[in-house]
Amino acid sequence: MIFSGTLLTEGGDGLGEERGAFRVTPKGLVRVGEGLEPDRVGFALPGFVDSHAHIGIGSSGPSTREEQEAQILAQRAAGVLAMRDCGSPVDTGWIDERPDLPRLKRAGRHIARPKRYMRSLPVDLDDPHDLPAEAARQAAAGDGWVKLVGDWIDRSMGADADLAPLWDRRILIDAVAAVHDLGAKVAVHAFARETIDDLLEAGVDDIEHASGMDEDQAHEIAARGVLVTPTLLQIELFADFAEQAGPKYPVYGRRMLRMFEERHERFAMMRDAGVRLVMGTDSGGYQEHGTIGAEFAMWEAEGVPREELLYIASIRSRADLGFGAPYEGGDLIVFAEDPRTPPVLGAPDAVVLRGELC
Numbered sequence: 402m403i404f405s406g407t408l409l410t411e412g413g414d415g416l417g418e419e420r421g422a423f424r425v426t427p428k429g430l431v432r433v434g435e436g437l438e439p440d441r442v443g444f445a446l447p448g449f450v451d452s453h454a455h456i457g458i459g460s461s462g463p464s465t466r467e468e469q470e471a472q473i474l475a476q477r478a479a480g481v482l483a484m485r486d487c488g489s490p491v492d493t494g495w496i497d498e499r500p501d502l503p504r505l506k507r508a509g510r511h512i513a514r515p516k517r518y519m520r521s522l523p524v525d526l527d528d529p530h531d532l533p534a535e536a537a538r539q540a541a542a543g544d545g546w547v548k549l550v551g552d553w554i555d556r557s558m559g560a561d562a563d564l565a566p567l568w569d570r571r572i573l574i575d576a577v578a579a580v581h582d583l584g585a586k587v588a589v590h591a592f593a594r595e596t597i598d599d600l601l602e603a604g605v606d607d608i609e610h611a612s613g614m615d616e617d618q619a620h621e622i623a624a625r626g627v628l629v630t631p632t633l634l635q636i637e638l639f640a641d642f643a644e645q646a647g648p649k650y651p652v653y654g655r656r657m658l659r660m661f662e663e664r665h666e667r668f669a670m671m672r673d674a675g676v677r678l679v680m681g682t683d684s685g686g687y688q689e690h691g692t693i694g695a696e697f698a699m700w701e702a703e704g705v706p707r708e709e710l711l712y713i714a715s716i717r718s719r720a721d722l723g724f725g726a727p728y729e730g731g732d733l734i735v736f737a738e739d740p741r742t743p744p745v746l747g748a749p750d751a752v753v754l755r756g757e758l759c
C-alpha cells in the first residue's frame with residue numbers, strides 16, 4: 402500500500418510532520434519515490450488509541466462473538482486502531498488472529514468484591530485477601546494490564562450508602578507488587594476522592610475516571626507519572642446516576658451530582674496540574690463502541706486544542722500504553738482534509754492495518 406501526502410509524526414511533545422510518499426508494510430513505513438501511483442493521498446495519523454474500552458461487553462452484559470466483531474469494527478471505522486481493553490468477561494483471543502482488526506491490550510477481567518460492581522462482569526472475591534493472587538492470575542491472562550474496581554456504591558449501608566473503596570491499602574500494596582513482579586501494570590476504576598490516596602501509596606500505574614480527584618492528588622499523580630483516563634462521556638452520565646439513586650440512596654446521589662457539577666473545573670485542574678491524560682470512551686455497557694469522535698468533541702469543548710488532542714489520542718497514547726512508535730506495525734488512518742484544522746473531526750477516509758487497506 403502506498404500513501405502519499407502529509408504524515409503526522411512525533412514532533413517532540415506535539416505533532417510534527419513529514420511530506421512524501423511512503424510504502425506501508427507490516428514492518429512500518431518506507432519512503433519511496435514520488436513516481437509510484439499512491440493508493441491513498443491526504444493526511445495520515447498512526448490511528449487513535451482508545452485507552453478504556455470493553456470488547457465483549459454490550460448493553461445487556463457479556464457479548465456474543467458476533468457482537469464482539471460488530472463492536473471492534475465500529476471502533477475501527479472511527480479510526481481506533483489500538484485499544485486497551487479495560488476488563489472483559491469473555492475470551493476475545495480470536496481477534497488477534499484477524500489482521501484486519503485493531504490491536505488489543507487486555508486487562509483480563511475486572512476484579513471486584515461481591516455486589517460491588519456491575520453484575521456478571523467481574524471476578525468477585527469473597528475474601529479481599531485473595532486480591533494479590535487474583536491480580537497475578539489476571540496479569541498472566543492479559544496483555545500487560547490488570548483492572549481493579551477501586552470503589553463502588555456500598556448498598557449494604559442502606560440509606561447511608563455511598564461510594565466506598567473496595568480494598569484496604571495493605572492489600573492493594575501487595576496486589577500491585579504482585580502484578581509488577583510479572584511485568585504488568587495496574588489500572589483502577591476510581592470515582593471517589595478518598596479512593597485515590599491508597600492507590601498512589603500502592604503504586605498503581607493508571608487511574609480511570611478520577612471524577613473525585615482533588616488538586617493535591619492531581620499534583621502527586623502528575624509527579625509520579627500515573628496515567629489518568631478522564632472518560633468525559635461517562636462522567637456526563639453522572640447526573641442521570643444521581644437521579645436514579647433517588648430517595649433510596651440520597652448520600653450517593655448527592656455525591657454523583659456534585660462530581661457532575663464540578664466536572665469542567667476538575668478537568669481544567671487536572672490539565673493545569675500536569676496530569677498525564679489518555680483518552681478513553683468506556684465503550685461497552687453505557688457507551689456505544691466507536692464513539693471516540695464524541696469524546697474528542699467533549700475534550701474540545703473543554704478547550705483542548707485540536708493538535709494537542711490528535712497528539713494525545715494517537716502518538717502519545719501509543720507510547721504510554723505500550724503500542725510502540727508511530728506507524729510501527731504498518732497501521733495508519735488517512736483523512737482527505739487536514740485533521741488539524743477544525744471543524745468536526747469525522748471518521749477517517751481510509752484505514753490501514755498491518756500494511757493493508759481495510
Ligand SMILES: [Zn+2]
Nearest residue numbers: 453455487683
Ligand atoms: Zn469501563
